[in-house]
Amino acid sequence: MDEKLPLIYLARHGETDWSLTGQHTGLSDIPLTPRGERNAIRLGKRLETQTISQVFTSPLKRALHTCQLAGYATTAQIDPDLVEWNYGKYEGLRTQEIHATNPTWDLFKDGAPEGESIAEISARADRVVSRIRSVPGNVLVFSSGHFLRVLTARWIATNAKTGRSFTLDTAALSILGYEHTQDHPVIRLWNDTTHVGE
Numbered sequence: 001m002d003e004k005l006p007l008i009y010l011a012r013h014g015e016t017d018w019s020l021t022g023q024h025t026g027l028s029d030i031p032l033t034p035r036g037e038r039n040a041i042r043l044g045k046r047l048e049t050q051t052i053s054q055v056f057t058s059p060l061k062r063a064l065h066t067c068q069l070a071g072y073a074t075t076a077q078i079d080p081d082l083v084e085w086n087y088g089k090y091e092g093l094r095t096q097e098i099h100a101t102n103p104t105w106d107l108f109k110d111g112a113p114e115g116e117s118i119a120e121i122s123a124r125a126d127r128v129v130s131r132i133r134s135v136p137g138n139v140l141v142f143s144s145g146h147f148l149r150v151l152t153a154r155w156i157a158t159n160a161k162t163g164r165s166f167t168l169d170t171a172a173l174s175i176l177g178y179e180h181t182q183d184h185p186v187i188r189l190w191n192d193t194t195h196v197g198e
Contacts, residue, residue, distance in 0.1 A: 005177055005178040005181075005182065006053075006135070006136070006137055006138050006139065006177065006178070006182075007050075007138045007139075007175055007176070007177045007188065008132055008138070008139045008140075008141065008155070008175065008176040008177060009047065009050065009052070009138065009139070009140040009141065009173065009174075009175055010141050010143070010148050010151070010152070010173070010174040010175070010176065011043055011047075011066065011067075011070065011140065011141065011142045011143075011171075011172075011173055012143070012144065012145050012148055012168050012169065012170055012171060012172045012174075013032070013036070013040075013058075013060075013062040013063040013065075013066040013142065013143070013144060013170065013171070014032045014033070014035070014036030014037060014038075014039045014040040014043075014062070014065075014066045014069075014170055014171045015032065015033045015035050015036035015039065015170040015171065016030040016031065016032055016033060016036060016062050016170075017030060017033060018030050018092070019036075019145075019170050020033070021094065022094045022095065023092050023093065023094055024087040024090050024091055024092065024093055024094070024095075024098075025062075025084065025087075025091075025092075025144070026083075026084045026085055026086045026087040026088075026091050026112075026115065026116075027060070027083060027084065027086055027087075027091070028091060028092065029060055029061045029062070030061075030062055031061055031062065031065065032062055032065050032066065032069075035198065036062075036066070036170060036171065037065070037069055038197065039170070039171035039195075039196045039197065040065065040066040040068075040069035040070050040171060041069050041070070042171070042195045042196060042197060043066070043070050043171050043173060043195060043196075044069060044070030044071040044072070045195065046173060046194075046195040047070060047071075047140065047173070048071070050138065050140075051137065051138055052072075052075075052137070052138050052139070052140045053135055053136065053137025053138055053139065054077065054135045054137070054139050054140070055067070055072045055075050055076040055077065055139070055140045055141075055142075056076065056077050056078075056079045056082060056128075056131070056132075056139065056140070056141050056142070057072075057076045057077070057078055057079065057082065057141070057142040057143070058078075058079070058080075058082035058083050058084070058142060058143045058144065058147075059078045059079075059080060059082075059083065060083055060084065060144070062144070063082065063142045063143055063144060064076075064078070064142070066142055066171070067142040070142075072140065072142075076142070079128065079131070081124045081125075081127050081128050081131075082128060082141065082142070082143040082144075082147065083143075083144070083147070084143070084144035084145070084146060084147050085107070085112065085115070085116055085121055085144075085146040085147055085150075086112060086115040086116040087107075087112040087115045087116075088112040088113050088114035088115025088116070089112075089113050089114045089115070090112050090113065090115065091115070106164070107146065107164075108160070108161045108163055108164035109161060118160050118161065121146075121147065121150050121160060122150060122154060122159075122160035124147075125147070125150045125151040125153075125154040125160065126154055128141075128151055129151065129154050129155055133182075145168045145170075146163070148168055148174070149163035149164075149166045149168055150163040151163075152166055152174070152176065152187060152190075153166070155176050155185050155187075156176075156185050156186065156187060157185065166190065166191075167191060168191050169191055169193050169196070170196075171193065171195075171196050172191045172192060172193050172196075173189070173192045173193075173195070174187070174189055174190045174191060174192065175187075175188040175189040176188060
C-alpha cells in the first residue's frame with residue numbers, strides 16, 4: 001500500500017441476535033451479543049497499530065458499541081448518515097419471509113417499501129464519501145453491512161447496486177484507498193475476519 005495516500009478503514013459492527021438469524025436490521029437498535037462484544041475488542045486490537053486521523057460512527061448502538069469496545073469512543077464523531085438502510089415494512093424480516101409474498105424483491109434493485117430507496121441510500125453514501133475525502137489522513141468508519149456495501153460502491157464511483165456483490169461479515173475489516181493518485185479510488189482489502197474469534 002502507498003503510505004502517502006490516505007486509507008479508509010471500514011468496520012462493520014459486531015454480531016447481534018438479528019444478524020445471527022438473518023433478520024433485516026435497519027433502524028432497530030439491537031445490541032451486540034457477547035460474541036459480538038468480544039470481536040469488537042479483537043477488531044480494536046487489529047487496528048491499534050494504525051494511525052487514524054478521524055473516526056466516524058453510526059449512532060445506532062450496535063455500531064457505536066463496537067466503536068467503543070474497539071477503543072475509539074473518545075475520538076469518534078457520530079454521523080447520522082452512517083445508519084443502516086431503512087428497511088421500512090421489511091424491518092426484522094428474513095429474505096425468505098419477504099420472498100414468500102414478494103418473490104422478485106431485491107434490496108439493491110427495489111429498495112425497501114415504506115423505507116429507503118436505492119437513490120436515497122446512494123445520496124447518503126455520497127455525503128459520507130465527500131466527508132471522508134475532506135480528511136487529510138486515514139479515516140475509520142463504524143457502520144452496518146448494507147450501508148457499507150453501498151458506500152464502497154460509491155467510493156469506487158459505481159452504481160450503488162454494485163454493493164450487491166460485496167458480502168460483509170460482522171466485525172469484518174475492509175480498507176478503501178487509492179491507487180497512484182486520489183483520482184483513482186480503489187478497494188484495498190475486503191471482508192477480512194482474521195481477527196474474529198468464537
